[in-house]
Amino acid sequence: MVTRLRALLFDLDGTLLPFHHERFMKGYFQKLVPAVAEVVDPERIVGQIWQATEAMIGNEEPALTNEEAFRRAFFTATGYPEAPVWERFTWFYETVFPELAALTEPTPVAREICQTALDKGYLVVLATNPIFPDAAVRHRMRWAGIDDIPFALVTTMEHMHYCKPNPKYYVEILERLDLAPYECMMIGNDVQEDGVAGQLGMETFLVTDCLIDRGVGHLEFTHRGTLEDVLRFVQGLPVRPETGRRANTVPDH
Template sequence: MLDTILFDLDGTLLPLDLEKFIKIYFAEMRSSFRDLMDPEKLVKCIWTATEAMVKNVEERTNEVVFMEKFSQLIDGDLAVFQQRFSEFYDGGFLKTQESVLKSSVMHEAVCRLREKGYNLIIATNPLFPKEAIYHRIRWAGFEPSDFPYITSYERNHYCKPQPHFYQEVLREINKQPEQCLMVGNDVQEDLVALTTGMETYLITDHLIHRNDEPIQTTYQGTYEDFLGFVNQLESLKPVS
């Protein structure tokens, strides 16, 4: 029986202008590291190390995979760069909030699910450290403590679109696929959850679809449609 809802973050729980987010993110990153490294080389190194995380299928945390690859590409002390990354995510990264779009619909849907007694999980692609993810959860109008499980690059060993990512989350939250619904706006990354036996709900606002292949999902609709779907779900709380 369905009792757990897994949410993507960017474009799902957190409506945002992705192009603007990336532009601000790398502008601030260049500024934060300008005394340590050529800005354009830095961006290339980050993309290369990120690609290594996405392709990894070994049981090593995404942080370890990223830093291992990043260390191979830079000159200098990795510990210095790690400290600067930490400072960045509580500093310049905060300016990416300018890319967030206003919408109360998903906030209402999450609150309604909580009232009905569903388990709520953040299953964002764990490419960022938890500080960056916690900031974005707050920008969506929630607190990290609202979610008993939140993916991050320190915690998780795989990335979307690897099926291993969803299998790991299922193990971590001790749930069977038939108990879970994955909600996201990215066809290639979020609908992979179907391969585990989970059902999926594709959010069509801020839809990401990288090719013209037919979309396979259990449900799909706008933010408003999803709220309607939530309102029709049965309550899991016993009637008093």
């Protein structure tokens, strides 16, 4: 089997970490609102967060990280004092957010996929939508059992400048790792957010276990199947030892 692939990009939520998206987000806000109620308006905070998140996702200013775009939109719109509110958000992610692990359904298949890819010499990238801070991503990596996997890059809001489904999110990954689109495969469960990578020339694998499809647009995937099917696909890939050496040396920021 001959392949041009050098890197496998994995989504996290609903892919390497299976869970029901709506149930998780409901639980997330049920935990968040009381945790920050002392420094915000608890009746309005959910809508305010969604509004700022939408502004962050729509940001096209390359000089702004996603965190900076969110903070600008959020604090400009709400007028909240930035330092104490952000400190409270940080506290929430460090101490309360881990309780949401109960809403996820981790599987050892996720780790087996990543480790198999590494053993065969491929770069592995955790291409999770960077709308969450590093602490929240690291917690979810631990829940999934992949926190010690040497990912070439883990995308978080602190250092990325675009979000899915903006194609520039994928371009930024390619530029950071000096990769061409045809050398990559994006593996994820979201038709719109992950499928857009195919428009750049990446191969794509739609994971159907926790499928999200908003019914907007028509995006073709190179492959589709369950997470078990992803494992079988990776097991069938040829070995690339020269890439394997690099996979353990590229920093995640």
